[in-house]
Amino acid sequence: MVQIKEGDQIPSVELFEDSPANKINIADISKNKKIVLFAVPGAFTPGCSKTHLPSYLEKEKDLKSGGVDEIVCVSVNDPFVMSAWGNQFNTKGKIRMLADPNAAFTKAVDLSLDLPPLGGLRSKRYSMVLENGVVKSLNVEPDGTGLSCSLADRIKV
Structure with missing residues (x-):
């Protein structure tokens, strides 16, 4: 496996929104669109809930007015966990909360991290801008979990 990089096509992988019955193919939803995708090690975790997700809620209007x-x-x-986390932060209509329950997407982009205290295999913390399914920018936290380069105010659209 090789980590996804700028210029690569996003892999065609199904994620889930709200329930296991609602499959969302990330390659399909990024066709003919500009998408900001960010990943977190875990819903409801301190850094993700106190800083990462709120940074995108704060900048949501700016990003969308910039063409996202x-x-x-x-x-x-x-x-269900992603849906509950989204409900807690009132993300409906602002940020799509997509679950990667078996880490299929995380493995496909080779951005996984083993974090035994959080249950084992998780996603590194990162952000990317996709244009028509192609990675235009990628910001992976150097240690996989920090909060330096993947926050919303670091996104260039």
């Missing part, structure tokens, strides 16, 4: 069609949050959690 959708903002997507991905985490290796089940869809």
Whole structure:
């Protein structure tokens, strides 16, 4: 496996929104759109809940006025957990909360991290801008979990 990089096509992988019945193919939803996708190690975790997700809620209007069609949050959690986390932060209509329960997407982009305290295999913390399914920019936290380069105010659209 090789980590996804700028210029690569996003892989065609199904994620889940709200329930296991609602499959969302990330390659399909990024066709003919500009999407900001950010990933977190875990829903409801301190850094993700106190800083990362709120940074995107704060900048949502700025990103969308800058040409972003959708903002997507991905985490290796089940869809019910992602839905509950989104409800807690009132993300409906602002940020799509997509679950990667088996880490299929996380593995496909080779951005996984083993975090035993959080249950084992999780996603590194990162952000990317996709234009028509192609990675235009990628910001991966150097240690996989920090909060330096993947926050919303670091996104260039």
